[in-house]
Amino acid sequence: MFEAVAFYLFAFLTIAMFYIVVTTKQALYALTALAAGMIFISAFFFILGADFLGAIQIIVYTGAVMALYAFGMMFFDTTRDVKEKAGNKYIIVGLSTLAAVLVVLIVSAPMISENVVALYPVMDGVGNVQSVGLVLFTKYLIPFEVAAVMLLVAMIAGIVLAGKKMDLSLTLMSGEEIEEINLEKNKKVLS
Amino acid sequence: MEIGLNHYLVLSTILFGIGLVGVMKRKNLLLLFFATEILLNSVNIAFAAISHYYGDLTGQMFAFFVIAIAASEVAVGLGLLIVWFKRHGQIDLDSMSSMRG
Numbered sequence: 001m002f003e004a005v006a007f008y009l010f011a012f013l014t015i016a017m018f019y020i021v022v023t024t025k026q027a028l029y030a031l032t033a034l035a036a037g038m039i040f041i042s043a044f045f046f047i048l049g050a051d052f053l054g055a056i057q058i059i060v061y062t063g064a065v066m067a068l069y070a071f072g073m074m075f076f077d078t079t080r081d082v083k084e085k086a087g088n089k090y091i092i093v094g095l096s097t098l099a100a101v102l103v104v105l106i107v108s109a110p111m112i113s114e115n116v117v118a119l120y121p122v123m124d125g126v127g128n129v130q131s132v133g134l135v136l137f138t139k140y141l142i143p144f145e146v147a148a149v150m151l152l153v154a155m156i157a158g159i160v161l162a163g164k165k166m167d168l169s170l171t172l173m174s175g176e177e178i179e180e181i182n183l184e185k186n187k188k189v190l191s
Numbered sequence: 192m193e194i195g196l197n198h199y200l201v202l203s204t205i206l207f208g209i210g211l212v213g214v215m216k217r218k219n220l221l222l223l224f225f226a227t228e229i230l231l232n233s234v235n236i237a238f239a240a241i242s243h244y245y246g247d248l249t250g251q252m253f254a255f256f257v258i259a260i261a262a263s264e265v266a267v268g269l270g271l272l273i274v275w276f277k278r279h280g281q282i283d284l285d286s287m288s289s290m291r292g
Contacts, residue, residue, distance in 0.1 A: 007194045011202050018206060018229050022213030027221060034225050041232050044199070048243040050251050057235075060258050065228070065265050069221075072269040076221060076276055096211035104204045107237060121246050135248045136255070147259040154263030161270025 006047055014040045027073065035066040051128045199240030206233030220275075220282045224268055231261045 017037035021030045038061040045054035126134075136144055170178060210233060213226030235254045242250025276282050 004194050007198060014202075015205060015209065018209045021222075021225050021229060022209055022216065027219070030222055030225055034228060037229075038232065041236060044202075044236055045239050048199075048239050050239045050242065050254075053235075053239055053251050053254055056255065056258060060262055061228075061232075065262060068265055068269060069224075072273065073221065075273050076282060092212055092215045093208075096208045096215065099211055100204045100208040103207060103234075104200055104237065107234075107241075108200060121248075131248060132251060135252060140252050143256060147256055151259060151263050154266040158266035158270040161267070162273045 003047060006043070010040050010043045010047075013037075014044075027076075031066070031069055031073065034069075035062050038062050038066065049128060052132045196240055196244040200237060203233045203237035203240070206236065209233075218284050220272055220284060223284075224265070224272075227264075228261065231257055 014037050017033045017040060020033040021037065024030050024033070039058060042054040042057040042061075045051075045057055168181075207230060210226050210229035213229060214223060217223045217226060235257055238250040238254045238257070240250075242248060242254075272282055275287075279286055
């Protein structure tokens with residue numbers, strides 16, 4: 001009973017928030033609605049007993065990703081209304097529904113044929129965080145490390161792309177080019 | 192009134208549909224990124240639900256890696272968007288059709 005009430009409440013809230021994200025014309029409203037929707041989604045993870053995943057959802061999505069978007073939006077002109085594609089609404093909604101149903105069918109097809117066997121079953125008397133750690137650091141150790149390297153590469157790429165003049169390398173330039181850059185700097189300071 | 196796996200899969204379908212509508216409808220690249228976040232999150236719900244109802248931890252592991260990929264995608268994507276905005280002053284998709292003959 002309690003679970004059902006929580007499920008329907010959070011389902012309604014999540015759908016409402018994400019609906020606002022895709023329909024609003026203000027980018028700022030979309031950002032705040034998306035952050036709220038992410039927190040509501042973590043509620044589903046807590047209902048499902050995936051405590052660690054819920055905590056990660058709040059920390060990574062609302063803490064890191066949303067903050068990054070908020071900082072990124074400072075670069076853009078977000079007060080302007082967002083223009084939208086003038087397409088046929090019914091075709092868009094129809095295609096989306098069809099594609100979503102197809103994706104869920106593909107994911108759930110092996111379950112309908114009841115071929116699913118638990119590879120890493122949930123252990124009794126062990127908390128969710130503990131069992132997640134056990135599986136993550138034994139069976140999924142290499143994907144975990146690869147994900148870490150991928151995050152490092154993404155961090156470097158973000159710094160190089162967003163930073164000022166980060167695409168120039170002083171060690172690879174000749175002396176004259178460095179002199180030129182210094183001259184430009186001095187001109188800017190003087191003017 | 193027992194909440195089963197089907198409830199979660201239907202919810203995941205609805206959220207995925209909303210995200211797809213956003214991807215098809217939006218012109219602004221920042222809001223397109225928001226729509227992709229919705230897609231990733233809806234799939235995460237499906238993974239967590241399957242993991243719970245089958246007593247298997249693999250679904251949660253996949254959800255973790257999806258979150259990691261989403262985080263790195265945001266970092267690189269926002270960097271590229273900032274570079275594009277500095278050069279062209281707008282981030283609409285229409286301004287990126289420079290290769291049209």
